[in-house]
Amino acid sequence: MLEKNQEYEVDIIDDGYQGEGIAKIDNFPIFIQGAIKGERIKIKILKVQTNFAYGKIIQIIKESSNRVEAECEEYKKCGGCNLRHISYDYTLKIKKAIVENCLYKALNKNIEVHDVIGMENPLFYRNKLQYPVGIDKDGNAVMGVYSSRTHNIVPVSNCYIQNELCNKIANDIFAFIKENNVSVYNETILKGTVRHIVIRIGVKTNEVLVTIVVNDNNFKMDKEFVKYITEKYPNIKSIVKNYNTKNTNVILGNKNEIMFGSGYIYDILGEYKFKISPLSFYQVNPIQTEILYNTALNEIKSSSDVKNSTALDLYCGIGTIGIFASKYFKKVYGIEIVEQAIEDAKENAKINNVGNIKFYAGDVEKVLPQILDKIDEKPKVVFVDPPRKGLDNKTVELLKSLKPEKIIYISCNPATLARDLKELQENYTINSVQPVDMFPFTHHVECVTVLYARKTM
Numbered sequence: 001m002l003e004k005n006q007e008y009e010v011d012i013i014d015d016g017y018q019g020e021g022i023a024k025i026d027n028f029p030i031f032i033q034g035a036i037k038g039e040r041i042k043i044k045i046l047k048v049q050t051n052f053a054y055g056k057i058i059q060i061i062k063e064s065s066n067r068v069e070a071e072c073e074e075y076k077k078c079g080g081c082n083l084r085h086i087s088y089d090y091t092l093k094i095k096k097a098i099v100e101n102c103l104y105k106a107l108n109k110n111i112e113v114h115d116v117i118g119m120e121n122p123l124f125y126r127n128k129l130q131y132p133v134g135i136d137k138d139g140n141a142v143m144g145v146y147s148s149r150t151h152n153i154v155p156v157s158n159c160y161i162q163n164e165l166c167n168k169i170a171n172d173i174f175a176f177i178k179e180n181n182v183s184v185y186n187e188t189i190l191k192g193t194v195r196h197i198v199i200r201i202g203v204k205t206n207e208v209l210v211t212i213v214v215n216d217n218n219f220k221m222d223k224e225f226v227k228y229i230t231e232k233y234p235n236i237k238s239i240v241k242n243y244n245t246k247n248t249n250v251i252l253g254n255k256n257e258i259m260f261g262s263g264y265i266y267d268i269l270g271e272y273k274f275k276i277s278p279l280s281f282y283q284v285n286p287i288q289t290e291i292l293y294n295t296a297l298n299e300i301k302s303s304s305d306v307k308n309s310t311a312l313d314l315y316c317g318i319g320t321i322g323i324f325a326s327k328y329f330k331k332v333y334g335i336e337i338v339e340q341a342i343e344d345a346k347e348n349a350k351i352n353n354v355g356n357i358k359f360y361a362g363d364v365e366k367v368l369p370q371i372l373d374k375i376d377e378k379p380k381v382v383f384v385d386p387p388r389k390g391l392d393n394k395t396v397e398l399l400k401s402l403k404p405e406k407i408i409y410i411s412c413n414p415a416t417l418a419r420d421l422k423e424l425q426e427n428y429t430i431n432s433v434q435p436v437d438m439f440p441f442t443h444h445v446e447c448v449t450v451l452y453a454r455k456t457m
């Protein structure tokens with residue numbers, strides 16, 4: 001029987017999902033953060049549960065050839081990345097195995113999982129930085145990233161996955177906060193003003209949108225702040241104050257107040273230009289987004305049976321997939337729950353001269369039946385790109401009864417993808433899944449899957 005604080009030497013027999021290695025003692029699994037398959041490690045047991053235990057590395061006795069020195073100094077403390085001790089190529093193999101495990105557990109049939117499409121340069125890839133601002137244990141203001149599974153803020157001044165200009169702007173905004181004694185949010189007593197700094201950049205346009213998330217009305221230095229930061233960074237096209245007064249893990253509230261500029265920026269993806277507002281979803285890795293969308297569209301480009309038909313873009317955000325797809329269809333309808341995103345989507349159709357797309361705000365499960373009632377032609381293709389929780393039951397049932405010829409499922413969570421494919425496989429054939437690495441050095445992985453309606457006799 002394993003006991004807390006005991007030390008053992010173990011062989012790591014598998015890689016877990018989140019940068020942990022797995023060992024077994026008398027068939028009892030132990031999860032060891034930072035260990036890699038093939039290594040021999042001296043560990044100390046941290047915690048013993050009914051069916052497994054957690055251990056920590058004391059000494060690496062035999063090192064994996066896939067182990068690398070993490071370039072980031074904060075890696076061990078910060079909860080942002082969890083695969084940075086592993087060579088990039090091997091992280092892609094781990095991600096492929098994650099997708100295979102999820103799918104093979106849930107589905108009867110073995111589906112081919114292709115190699116993950118990785119990045120040529122997997123550093124500084126994020127176009128959206130969101131750093132919490134708070135108080136450290138000595139009572140000083142701090143900005144950074146939450147450490148893993150806590151709300152302790154680890155100070156970070158140069159994050160290796162964030163856009164480098166956004167990193168610099170964040171540091172200067174925090175310097176302004178400290179120099180001017182601007183009040184920062186204290187999560188324990190729910191008091192104080194600045195909660196988060198959110199910075200978005202259009203990587204192709206170089207336009208920057210700064211959002212300062214506040215808990216109350218006490219950020220009074222608007223004029224001085226705007227002058228200070230826009231003089232330093234002329235790329236800043238807009239600054240927005242966002243009010244979030246709730247005791248919540250959600251970063252942004254619903255109310256925005258423009259401090260400078262128009263309240264939005266533009267970016268370019270492929271041949272299209274997109275307007276992005278603070279509350280609208282926009283994929284965080286634009287280089288991989290083009291690859292993701294083109295992977296999804298390859299299926300349409302080569303299938304004459306669905307070209308010039310009607311398509312749906314469910315969970316459409318600011319309309320990116322629908323607009324990319326619009327040239328292959330007679331008509332496209334997009335549905336999205338965030339109103340500001342739908343306003344952006346409508347504007348995006350206009351500025352790109354896309355006249356055959358219509359957008360609707362609302363919950364897919366409620367709005368989809370209304371749209372299906374209104375439109376003349378049954379959609380032959382449905383794109384779905386839901387949030388991490390996947391499709392809800394009602395949407396799965398609606399898709400089953402609508403029975404489009406193709407469903408193109410874009411997923412950021414292989415577990416819910418597998419669950420939803422299991423529900424849909426009765427009516428659909430699924431041959432393969434293409435993972436795309438949208439989030440290098442974190443355990444997240446995005447997938448594109450095409451579902452083909454089974455022909456009924």
Ligand SMILES: C[S@@+](CC[C@H](N)C(=O)[O-])C[C@H]1O[C@@H](n2cnc3c(N)ncnc32)[C@H](O)[C@@H]1O
Binds near residue numbers: 387
């Ligand atoms: C993963 S994002 C995809 C957005 C877009 N397809 C893209 O590629 O940028 C998921 C989107 O679904 C929206 N959403 C979440 N729940 C929804 C629901 N029940 N009905 C409609 N949209 C929803 C979110 O606001 C978000 O914009």
